[in-house]
Amino acid sequence: GAVVSQHPSRxxxxxxxxxxxxxxxxxxxxxxxxxxxxxxxxxxxxMATSNEGSKATYEQGVEKDKFLINHASLTLSTLTxxxxxxxxxxxxxxxxxxxxxRAYEQYFGPGTRLTVx
Amino acid sequence: xxxVEQDPxxxxxxxxxxxxxxxxxxxxxxxxxxxxxxxxxxxxxLLMYTYSSGNKEDGRFTAQVDKSSKYISLFIRxxxxxDSATYLCAIFGGNKLTFGGxxxxxxxx
Numbered sequence: 001g002a003v004v005s006q007h008p009s010r011x012x013x014x015x016x017x018x019x020x021x022x023x024x025x026x027x028x029x030x031x032x033x034x035x036x037x038x039x040x041x042x043x044x045x046x047m048a049t050s051n052e053g054s055k056a057t058y059e060q061g062v063e064k065d066k067f068l069i070n071h072a073s074l075t076l077s078t079l080t081x082x083x084x085x086x087x088x089x090x091x092x093x094x095x096x097x098x099x100x101x102r103a104y105e106q107y108f109g110p111g112t113r114l115t116v117x
Numbered sequence: 118x119x120x121v122e123q124d125p126x127x128x129x130x131x132x133x134x135x136x137x138x139x140x141x142x143x144x145x146x147x148x149x150x151x152x153x154x155x156x157x158x159x160x161x162x163l164l165m166y167t168y169s170s171g172n173k174e175d176g177r178f179t180a181q182v183d184k185s186s187k188y189i190s191l192f193i194r195x196x197x198x199x200d201s202a203t204y205l206c207a208i209f210g211g212n213k214l215t216f217g218g219x220x221x222x223x224x225x226x
Contacts, residue, residue: 004160034213041125043205043216044161093160104149104209108160 002028004096006109014117018082021112023094025075030096033077034106035069038091050077074099084116120144123206123217132226136193140206140217143187147210150182152191155203155219164204165191196224 003026013019023033032051036044048064050056050071058064066088068080077096081088091113095106123140130136138152149168153161165180167173173180181190189208193200201224206217 006160041219041221043123043218044214046213046215049213091158095160103212104151104166104214105163106214108153108162110160111158113158 002096002098002107004030004094004107004109006092006094006112008112009110010113010115012115012117013084015085016083018080019084019114020078020080021092021094021114023077023079023096023109025096025098025107028096028098028107029074030077031074031099032097033071034095034097035067035077035079036093036095038093038111040091044093047079081114084114086116089114089116119218120215121206121208121217124220125218127221127223129223129225130196132196132198132224134196134224136196136200136222136224137190138192138204138206138220138222139188139190140208141186141188142208142215144208144210145184145187147208147215149209150180150189151207151209151214152178152180153205153207153216155205157203161205193222198224198226200224 007022035047048056048058056069071077093111095108151166152164155161170184177194179192203219205219
């Protein structure tokens with residue numbers, strides 16, 4: 001089956017620093033990848049949609065200069081949280097859509113837990 | 118009003134019981150309806166999806182959609198302790214998934 005990995009699985013960084021999270025589709029090509037954020041005991045909130053080779057589309061209220069998304073290849077998307085603050089601490093999950101599959105079929109990664117101290 | 122509403126639980130049932138989960142949604146344009154299972158600190162795993170009103174079965178799982186009421190349900194028969202997780206409904210429309218808040222389920226042996 002389609003597998004999506006994320007790295008790192010957890011990261012702790014100091015306030016003011018930047019941190020990069022990678023999302024990889026391991027056995028398929030992903031033209032579209034999605035980044036979600038999940039607070040404890042809350043649902044997933046879509047942050048942005050990224051298409052390979054083009055700029056990401058951000059959801060309303062998500063700062064694109066703070067959450068930089070790059071989708072440089074069909075198997076890799078990165079999310080960089082710039083100048084992180086404690087309120088950015090959250091569980092970040094990516095998903096990917098296989099080339100040629102239906103639009104609603106997304107495969108989710110295991111998530112990255114970010115803690116900003 | 119949230120686009121997708123889901124009771125957060127927790128829902129505690131004895132092993133072997135039927136687990137009944139449901140969500141309501143507000144946008145009649147939504148096209149596809151999914152149920153995901155999420156274990157603690159893991160990504161969601163797709164359990165079932167459907168796009169029409171009616172029932173769909175897959176093993177111990179039954180998904181039910183009533184578009185006229187904007188109501189979707191998931192039933193888990195013969196529940197097992199390994200079914201203990203958070204269950205998220207999600208609805209696809211406007212080229213994106215919108216999730217409910219998730220219901221935490223605990224199946225006690």
